[in-house]
C-alpha cells in the first residue's frame with residue numbers, strides 16, 4: 001500500500017483520493033501545548049498567543065509519530081519542511097531506518113524540501129500525480145527531486161518575532177519588521193534558510209513585490225499555492241493580479257494551519273510557485 005506523508009508545515013489535513021497522513025509539530029507555551037493536527041483551533045491558538053506574555057516554542061515530531069504514520073504502508077513518500085530550520089527531516093529519517101528494520105520490504109523516501117508551507121504542498125501534490133500516472137518508486141523519487149528544484153517560495157511577514165525568539169532568523173532581520181506597516185519580503189534560500197530580500201511599506205508594495213518575483217522566475221503557467229494567516233484579502237489580491245498577468249496560472253488560496261500560523265504570524269502570506 002502506498003502512502004503520502006507530510007509534516008504539518010504543509011497545511012494539509014488530507015489529500016483527495018490518496019492515502020495521506022499529516023504528522024503534527026507542536027507549539028508550546030509554559031501553560032499549554034498546541035498539537036498542529038485536525039483538532040487544533042488555529043484562531044483560538046493565535047488569540048491565546050497574542051495575549052500570552054511568556055516565551056513560546058515549537059517541537060518537531062518525534063520518531064514515534066513518524067512510525068505510527070508509516071504503520072501498514074510499504075511504499076511511503078515523506079515530505080518535510082527544511083532541515084536547516086527544523087529537526088523534522090532528521091526525525092523522519094531515523095524513523096525510516098527503524099521502520100525498514102522491522103519491514104525490510106518497505107520502500108521509503110524522505111524529501112527535504114529546504115522550504116516550507118506551500119512549496120511543501122506543491123511537492124506532495126506532484127508526488128501523488130506521479131504515482132497516479134503509474135510511475136515506479138524510483139521514478140517518483142527522481143522526478144520529485146527534480147521538481148523541487150523548479151519550485152520556489154516567497155513570503156511577506158509583518159512580524160518575525162517568533163522566528164527570532166526561536167533562533168530561526170537573526171534578531172537584526174526580525175527588527176526590520178518591527179515597525180507598523182512594514183513587511184519583510186523574502187524567499188527560501190537554496191540552503192533552506194529564510195532569505196530576506198526587501199522591506200515593503202504597505203500592502204501595495206507587498207503585492208508588487210510578489211508579482212515581480214513570480215515574473216522573474218520565468219513563470220508562465222502552472223501551479224501557485226498561496227497560504228495566509230488571517231489575511232484572505234491580500235492572498236486574493238495576489239491571486240487576482242497574478243491571474244491577470246498569467247491567465248493560465250492554476251492558483252489555490254487557503255489558510256495556514258498551526259505551525260505556519262505561529263511562524264508566519266498574523267497577516268503573513270506565503271506563495272509557492274511551480275517553475276517551468
Ligand code: X90
Nearest residue numbers: 058059060085086087115188194263
Ligand atoms: O520546532 C521545529 O522544529 C519547527 C521549526 C520551524 C521553523 C521554520 C518554520 C517556517 C514556517 C515561515 C515563513 C517562511 C520561511 C521559509 C524559510 C525556508 C513559515
